[in-house]
Amino acid sequence: MAETMLTDTIADENVWAEPKPTALLILADGTVIEGRGIGAVGHAVGEVCFNTAMTGYQEILTDPSYAGQIITFTFPHIGNVGTNDEDIETVNMASASGVRGCVIKTDITDPSNYRALKNFDAWLKSRGIVGIAGVDTRALTALIREKGMPNAVIAHAPDGAFDQQAIGKEAAAWPGLVGMDLAKDVTTGQTFRWDETTWVWNKGYGHEENPVHKVVAVDYGIKRNILRLLADAGCDVTVLPATATGEDILAHKPDGVFLSNGPGDPAATGEYAVPAIRDVIAADVPLFGICLGHQMLGIALGGETKKMHQGHHGANHPVQDRTTGKVEITSMNHGFAVDAASLPDSVEETHVSLFDGSNCGLRVKDKPIFSVQYHPEASPGPQDSHYLFTRFVNLMRARKGQEPLPEQPAPEAA
Numbered sequence: 001m002a003e004t005m006l007t008d009t010i011a012d013e014n015v016w017a018e019p020k021p022t023a024l025l026i027l028a029d030g031t032v033i034e035g036r037g038i039g040a041v042g043h044a045v046g047e048v049c050f051n052t053a054m055t056g057y058q059e060i061l062t063d064p065s066y067a068g069q070i071i072t073f074t075f076p077h078i079g080n081v082g083t084n085d086e087d088i089e090t091v092n093m094a095s096a097s098g099v100r101g102c103v104i105k106t107d108i109t110d111p112s113n114y115r116a117l118k119n120f121d122a123w124l125k126s127r128g129i130v131g132i133a134g135v136d137t138r139a140l141t142a143l144i145r146e147k148g149m150p151n152a153v154i155a156h157a158p159d160g161a162f163d164q165q166a167i168g169k170e171a172a173a174w175p176g177l178v179g180m181d182l183a184k185d186v187t188t189g190q191t192f193r194w195d196e197t198t199w200v201w202n203k204g205y206g207h208e209e210n211p212v213h214k215v216v217a218v219d220y221g222i223k224r225n226i227l228r229l230l231a232d233a234g235c236d237v238t239v240l241p242a243t244a245t246g247e248d249i250l251a252h253k254p255d256g257v258f259l260s261n262g263p264g265d266p267a268a269t270g271e272y273a274v275p276a277i278r279d280v281i282a283a284d285v286p287l288f289g290i291c292l293g294h295q296m297l298g299i300a301l302g303g304e305t306k307k308m309h310q311g312h313h314g315a316n317h318p319v320q321d322r323t324t325g326k327v328e329i330t331s332m333n334h335g336f337a338v339d340a341a342s343l344p345d346s347v348e349e350t351h352v353s354l355f356d357g358s359n360c361g362l363r364v365k366d367k368p369i370f371s372v373q374y375h376p377e378a379s380p381g382p383q384d385s386h387y388l389f390t391r392f393v394n395l396m397r398a399r400k401g402q403e404p405l406p407e408q409p410a411p412e413a414a
């Protein structure tokens with residue numbers, strides 16, 4: 001009897017075959033990467049970029065700037081602290097999830113953290129994010145470093161039944177992020193006032209007692225922590241949709257205007273955003289931009305943006321502030337960059353990446369206008385760059401004849 005069973009088993013070739021892949025990542029050049037499906041069932045197309053942050057996967061996956069992209073994490077253990085309701089960066093919960101998919105190495109384990117409310121796999125499903133686990137993410141990262149960020153389709157089918165040819169064609173046919181305006185998909189549909197009264201963030205520096213500066217934040221895909229830090233720095237923030245005109249913005253009589261981060265190509269988004277930004281520049285209102293906001297400000301000032309080879313996505317990118325000489329470790333997420341050589345003489349390059357010398361900040365010489373390419377709200381990431389929120393507040397204080405606040409924490413508060 002036992003022998004018969006053994007024979008039967010040997011005859012069953014599936015026992016010896018590798019388990020069927022339940023997820024695929026098919027690159028536009030036809031490369032097929034197999035793995036185990038996680039998250040939502042179905043498929044999605046996007047550009048694959050690698051993120052090197054070792055923590056903060058939930059903030060990363062809810063950053064609307066990742067719309068149109070599939071993230072492969074270089075850190076091997078993703079999902080092990082589960083998910084919660086506090087680490088979400090999306091402000092416009094009505095919009096579809098920004099990121100299209102996620103690629104990870106190790107299978108998801110049960111969450112091990114007191115803040116965990118939901119298993120990572122269930123959370124991915126609830127947000128409609130398609131995922132693949134069991135991928136050699138080191139090899140994929142090496143490939144992206146060599147060839148640039150590929151377009152791809154990520155597919156998850158629990159029965160392992162894929163129409164590989166059709167999926168492959170879809171990856172090859174996707175036009176890519178160049179020329180793509182995605183801010184309109186993630187922006188808030190209506191104007192609202194930011195109020196998160198439960199939030200407490202007081203490190204004893206650079207903040208006002210009460211919100212005293214009226215700020216309009218234009219939402220191209222804004223993150224919660226930006227709004228929190230603006231509020232904490234003393235700003236009463238009204239959020240406007242990405243399509244707001246200069247007239248819409250200035251009608252609020254703001255003390256300052258903030259231009260947010262966001263997905264897609266700045267040149268394409270700039271088609272409607274740049275005229276609005278130019279109106280704000282002409283009105284001489286203090287202006288602060290982050291990432292996509294920085295890039296579109298660069299265009300509004302006469303500069304150009306270009307697509308990067310592999311982009312910057314991580315939480316440990318060194319940047320030098322040329323105005324002070326200081327180096328800060330920053331959080332980054334961008335695949336386009338301002339071409340510093342294209343900026344007019346009226347604009348000073350204030351920050352540069354110490355990884356590749358690319359532009360990371362600018363300032364208009366005779367106006368209260370500045371912006372940075374990276375994410376000073378640091379969610380996730382190091383908090384070295386929080387001083388920029390105080391710098392913005394100080395531009396508004398200067399307008400009111402007030403003394404500047406210290407940009408750095410007092411030693412005892414640090």
Ligand SMILES: NC(=O)CC[C@H](N)C(=O)O
Pocket residue numbers: 065260261262263264265266290291292293333334335336337
């Ligand atoms: N984080 C962002 O705002 C990203 C800006 C732009 N979509 C880029 O990839 O460069």
